[in-house]
Structure formats: structure tokens, C-alpha cells
Amino acid sequence: MSTNRQVRLRRRPEGMPVDDDFELTTTARPEPGPGQVVVKNLYLSIDPTIRGWIDRDTYLPAVKPGEVVRSAGVGEVVASNHDRHRVGDRVFGLVGWQDFALLDGKAPLNPIPPGIDPRDALGVFGVTGLTAYFGLTDIGKPVAGETVVVSGAAGATGSIVGQLAKVLGCRAVGIAGGATKCRYLTEELGLDAAIDYKAEDVAARLRATCPDGIHVFFDNVGGPILDAALAHLAMRARVVVCGAISQYNDLSAAYGPKNYVNLIARRARMEGFLVLDYADRFVEGVMRLAPLVAQGKLKHRSTVVEGLAQAPAALRRLFTGDHEGKLLVKVDHPAAAAA
């Protein structure tokens, strides 16, 4: 009889999450009831939005202390009483931080097409890449020749945004932390310029690298970097509010962008979005991204953390920037290995 390890929220984190905010519990492996599916998790997607889910009600209800931490992930159907999902299918959905997920077929659970690496189903072909695609094209609406600036540019979503901007004929400037990431942006991903926010004056470098101002600012980080960008907008600029990772660990000390007043003089707008709203266009997005990946125009990489028990530590790495591209946890299933 196999077991199911689960990482549950023990208490709401204050600031940066610590290991004691979570607990690893073990229960019996679930059996599917009528209409239900059991998924054996392979990879968990470690995303900034998890920090919000475990803190408060957002666009989804908060995860309560005692509950399994909500998380996107990929896995394999190992038992099914559901018409559409058969044993052996590889699927993507909100599987949670656990070895096995019991899903009722009502929550979105999507098959992963043959030929797609399951890790890419969480990355470039998953919510990460689709966030970049819909946020940039539908909210940012860049026009060839314009300048697109992206923060968190070496991250999973940001790195796709910068490369998509180039594909669309724009100048692309990325903001990231550290010389290594900045070299990656210009030398590997082909961006026109990179700004190292840890070592450089972001405002001065934005003026130098964007002489005509910023037409589209795709923001993943918030804080003073957003403020510097707001001060250097081109006329009728679009600021895509995708995330604010610099702010998620301490909302009470959140940094409000003082330069939002510049939206008036620049006749500019800031707009937020959630990729979930584009669910009926996900196929369109993947169809646009797939050939670009095949042609080598969308490079992407991932950092894989081994072991379910490391999920809390992996979440911290999102905020310290100590990872490259898409951050994943590989679920290790030691019980199965020992069996």
C-alpha cells in the first residue's frame, strides 16, 4: 500500500517564507471515486503567485493553514474513473505540493500533447510562456520599431517576453540582477541591451539604452525599478503589470510607484492581466510559440530542484533570484523507488 507525501501550509508566512511555515505529512495514496482521477506528480511549477495564494484571497481563495499548498504541475494519470482521462495520460493542472493528486475532473486538467517535454508544459508552452505571449501582445501591443523593456528579464516569463519582442521587430532591453544574467540576455537571447539593477543606476541606464523612451514596459518586479521606468515612458506607452515579485513578501511595506503621475503627461496606461482569462486562447498561444521554439528563436531553460520536500526552499529561490529560467521541483517518489 503506497503512501502520499504532502506539503501543507502550517501557518501564514511573514515576509520570506521559512521551512517552519510548512509541514510534510504522509497519508494513504488516494483512490479515485466516481468521476475522479489520481495523478502521480512529476514536476511542480514554482511560481510567484504561490506566495499570494498562501497569504490571502487573491483571484483564487487563499490556501488555509492545514491545506496542501496549491501549485501547478505535470503528472501522469495512474487511476481514473473519468471519461476523458486515461491511465498513462500526461496531464497539466493544479496538482498541489504532493506525490499524488486526487482531482475531480472539474478543475482544469489538460493533456500534454505528444512530443512535448512535460517540463516545457510548465514552462515555455505552459502558463509561463503564455503569460509572456498574451501579456506582451494583448496588453502591451508592441509595434515593430518600438522599444520594449522587461524587468525580471532572465526569469521564466521575462526571458520569453524579451525574445518575443525581438521576433515582433522591436528593440528589447532587459533588466536583471548580476553580470551573468545580463550577459545571458544579450549574448544568448539576443536582446539589444541589458541593465544590471544590482550594479547600475537603472534610471540612467534606461535613459541611455532607450533614447526614444519606453513604449512597452513589461513589469514582473515592481518597486523602484517600476518607478524608474514610469519616469522614462514614451508618449502613449503601455505598462503591462504582470507581477511585483519584489513586493510579495511584505505588502505592508509595499513600494508605491510615485512616478505614476507621469502617466498623465505621457498619456500612458498601466494595465494588469491574468493569463487564466486567456484559457480559451491557449491553443492559439502554443501554436504561435511552438514554431519559434523549433526555430531556436525562443530559448528557454529551467532550474530543477530535486525532491518534494525541497518545495519550500525552491519557493524562496524565486525571490532571491538564485535560479535560471523556469523553476521546477522534481517529485522524487522515494516510496515507489524503494518498492
Place this chain on the structure above:
Amino acid sequence: MSTNRQVRLRRRPEGMPVDDDFELTTTARPEPGPGQVVVKNLYLSIDPTIRGWIDRDTYLPAVKPGEVVRSAGVGEVVASNHDRHRVGDRVFGLVGWQDFALLDGKAPLNPIPPGIDPRDALGVFGVTGLTAYFGLTDIGKPVAGETVVVSGAAGATGSIVGQLAKVLGCRAVGIAGGATKCRYLTEELGLDAAIDYKAEDVAARLRATCPDGIHVFFDNVGGPILDAALAHLAMRARVVVCGAISQYNDLSAAYGPKNYVNLIARRARMEGFLVLDYADRFVEGVMRLAPLVAQGKLKHRSTVVEGLAQAPAALRRLFTGDHEGKLLVKVDHPAAAAA
């Protein structure tokens, strides 16, 4: 030989402008050169944007120390070498804080149609009313049944916004300072609710008066009031960034709206605009506003400060809220009166 009194900027104000930031000088009344026009000023329009003009380059170059303070106003053509402007015409334009303006016919100088009170050409039929009209309809895009909230609601622009929202079939809630202004909003202007930011908890009152959230927030003030509104947006809300009068006197201590992150969960946008961009649609705007004024659906009022020398004091009254509706300076022309 008559003279021309002029209020010049002496130095850039720090914080709230004081009288010593300006100086009253006297020169000869100008004579028109080829193509030029001399306008005898009747009323000056005291607007928040003047605080920006005397401080720094904005959407227009900064007024430099030693120069006459830039200001909209109405006056009468008293000498003309220009084809389109004849002596006796009443006109509207950027006439400056002075008795007589020498204009070259290149700067916008618009005739005031017969039957329009020249004060209204600066108010409900001027930039004030047109700012309300285009900002609300073109940026806010309210739909009948939605809730529109306006800050600075008893002010010149805000009071038109609230009434226009009612005309468009929306619920209208105004935020203003003091019980008298709040009574004016609900009892005179017909708004559905008013919030006294000086005496009430704005966030709590927004929740109480807008149970379905705020669909359109028309912001004239910025600061913590904007933040409270951002926290209570309805899905796909539009925040019209018209002004930030609470912020203009000390940009270094400006308050950035921390709750802008809520734009993500609400899929909402903040957008700035300048009424100058709608110059080619001003006639449309006046045609829409005029019948509403005639039908008594757009009430408006003004506070008239007597005397050119009082212009700096009038500017301060904008920021203390010690005025009702449109704030004007009546140019007194004592030299002419004495002649």
C-alpha cells in the same frame, strides 16, 4: 499711455507657493506687430497644472524665473494685426497673469461664441468641462449601471464628472473634503453618495457605498485616496488619472499608490490623458455639454478672486480646497479705471 501689470515668477516655489515666489512688475502696454494681437484680459483660469508649469518641464516647457506666469484666460481683443481676430472679439487662450497679452496668432486663441458667459468659457465650456467630458467618456468609458467614483468631486472638473456619470445612467459617488461640500454633492448635484475624506474612513466608506466595487475611478487628487480606490476596484475597472492635486507641492515626498498591484487581480487599468489632445473634438464636447447645462443637468459654480495681484493667493486656494467650483481671478485694470 497705459501700462501693463504682469505677475512674474521670481523663483521656483518649494512646497506651497508663497507671495515672494512671484513679483508684480509694470511695463508699457504692448502694441501689436505684424500678425499680432493684443488681448485685454478679463478673467484668469486658476488651474492645478500651473503648479507644474512653474516647477519643471511637463507637457509644456517650464515657466522660467523672470517670465510671466503661464495661465489660461479670457479677454477682449483691443488691437489686432491678425486676419481672424478683430477688435472687440472675446477670446480664450493662454494669456498669462497680466493685464494685456501680446499674442502672435500662432498660439491657440479661440473665439468665445455669442451668448456664452466668458467665465463659463473657462469653466463648464472650457478646459475644465472638456477635461471632465473626454476623461470620463473616452478614458473611463462608463456603461449605464456601473459605479463611477470621482475624487475632488466638488471641484470644477470633479463636479462635472459626477453629474455626467448620472446623465450616463451610472451610480455616482463623490469624495470631497468637509460636510458642506458633501451635502452639495448629494443635495444639489444629485450624486448617489458622498464621502468626506476629512472626517470619514475613505476605504470603509467606499466599501459601503460601492458594494459591487468601483468600475470607473476618476482621480483628481492622488495620494491615499487613490490607494483606497485601487483596493476596491471592480473587475476590469478603469482608473482615469486626471490629476494628483494632493501631490503637486512636494514631488520628492510624493505618495506612490501601493495598491496598484490590485490592477492584476482586477484586470484593471490606470490611464492618463491631457485634454489638449482632444482639441480637434472640443466642438463635439461643447455641443454635448451645452444642452445639459441648459436643461439644468450640469450645475456649475465658480469662485472669483478680485484683482490680478491676488493671483498667487488664488493659486494657493486651489490646494487648500478653500473655494467652490471653478476658481477664477478677475483682472481689475485699475489703471484703466483711474484713466
